[in-house]
Amino acid sequence: MAEAAKTPRQIWMSVLARASAAELHLHLQDAPQLPDFRTLRGPEAGLVMVRGRAGGGGAAFNLGEMSVTRCTVRDAEGRIGHAYVSGRDAAQAELAARIDAALQNPDRHDALQDAVIAPLAEAQSAARQLIQRKAAATRVQFFTLATMRSDS
Amino acid sequence: MAYVAVKGGERAIDNAHRWLAEERRGNPEVADISTAQIAEQLGRAVDRVMAEGSLYDPSLAALAVKQAQGDLIEAAFLVRAYRTTLPRFAAAEPVDTAEMTIKRRISAVFKDMPGGQLLGPTYDYTHRLLDFALEAGFTPPAPAEIPAEPEAMPRIHDILGGEGLMEQDAPSDAEPFDITRAPMQFPAGRDARLQSLARGDEGFLLAMGYSTQRGWGGSHPFVGEIRVGSASVDIVPPELGFAIDIGDVELTECQMVNQFAGSKTQPPQFTRGYGLVFGHSERKSMAMALVDRALRAAELGEEVKAPAQMQEFVIYHCDNIEATGFVEHLKLPHYVDFQSELETIRRMRADAEREMMQQAAQ
């Protein structure tokens, strides 16, 4: 999904899907306590079939599955939060669902966005940029015989 | 086939497994290896287990490697068995490999690709000399970094597509065949073939791909592009009704370019074989792309004569879990089968001897 086309909720769900339970706990210390909740489904482990396209852009094919944990909660303020996160961390899925519910509450949104989502998004983006910088350092700078001659 | 139920092995089996557990642990004076160490430091083994186990989960694959004492086919088997215990929540939207966060990207056909050639963490150009520094425990220097502006990295057919010289993909949103849900039928569609190849045995596919280069299903392949990186996986849960991104998978993609003389319906052009594999697995993705192209022979109007072009041969034999199951089942008791064979052979011998005596008497 292109980043630019994402809604705010799609963005925070994507950030939460990539954050470990430990990271979520750590950042939640800087935000007001999450409301009580009741679990409607999960947290439960399952699979998602990952698909590719023949030739990169043709008809879809099934590549193989990945492990996923999902959870849905309803918090004491009446909001329903969902999480589908890669891997098998039930604590992460439950926290992500609770945070998703709380972020939908305008009274809670900004504090959680600032304390949890923004720093995690920044760290995730920094990790991607680090890979790009390392990759850039291995970029081949071809020079042809002609340019070699003109250099000398 | 008949098997005979045999009792009395229970204690022997328990004791054999206890010994196995001790052997797996090895010398207790040597530190126990953690699954995190395996995931971090034996990443290519973990990648292979994820690809052939057909389940992307590095920590599970690392556990399987540990449990199988590094026997990667046994480890893939453990992972396949595990995945059957879990429900499938959804099928993802097809990953967009053009949007990957790229670690490595090379082309053997275009020097000046838009986006450049990025070597990434590669074994190419190493001298294949054992590095004894690793034996002593070694902290490598930090990799070099160069500030990078995000740059578009178009795929090979997007570059050559304009002239019509490169076969183009035919996009389709048809629901793909799933070999884990429906029995394979031949001729199989390319979707079913690619799914089989993606989880096929690396060694088998390597040999099949190699055979096409050596003239068995003649092709003259070029690596159009290999890219390694991570792609986000999106699903659309029915309760939400919009796409959400659930995490990343590391993938290796190979576009293999082959010359094609043309057919009644198509002009001469380059065709492509495609490889896409979980993890960083260049050899596997290249072999897959070679075999994918070879298996397209019939649909491109080429004569099917080499093993790598024969769908049934390749698809039915590329799965190492199935293959190991059928080969290794020969270890199980076949006492009844063998008794009957023994009697058959005795009877045939007696008949043959009687015949010889009769002939001698005449």
Add this chain to the structure above:
Amino acid sequence: MSLDLPGFADPVQGSQSTFRAVLEAMAHPGSVVTAGTDLTPPAPLCQSAAAMLLTLIDGDTSLHLAAEAEAAREWIVFHTTPRITEILGEAAFAMALTMPDLHRLAAGSDDGPEEGATLILQVQGFGHGNRFDLSGPGLATPRLVQIAGLPGNFALQWQENHARFPRGVDLILCAGTALMALPRSLRIAAVREG
């Protein structure tokens, strides 16, 4: 919103014990077993019907929902992620509150009788209503049952369903927390009221 209502408190335990219960019901046609006692399903589903859906339906099964069960659709989809089909004859499972004509459901083929559909039908209750005499596999001697909420021509429809064995439709009847199974192998005769 029906999403608000949870499924099994413990999905593994809940679906395994329900599966055991329906196995028991199938093996002993006409016996009444209990399922879904700890569930609070959305209207109009009763507890045993909800337990059946949570146990038998998943992403690999197709399900047809009768229009009168529409109010529970969101809950069913959320907890079981079925492949919903609007065409009754294409469904592996169907959930209904009034019995559709049995011949409209998939009956499978002689080569693939397992493709015959299972109808989960919510009825008014057992122990009252019309009387039926059951006999066949699973019953050493004929068993008399009372079921309220089946259509008037049920015995006739069932005769046709049974006649095409091994093809045919299996029926799971649900009322409250009670459940009764009528497998296609069963012979059913209406007992005249007297």
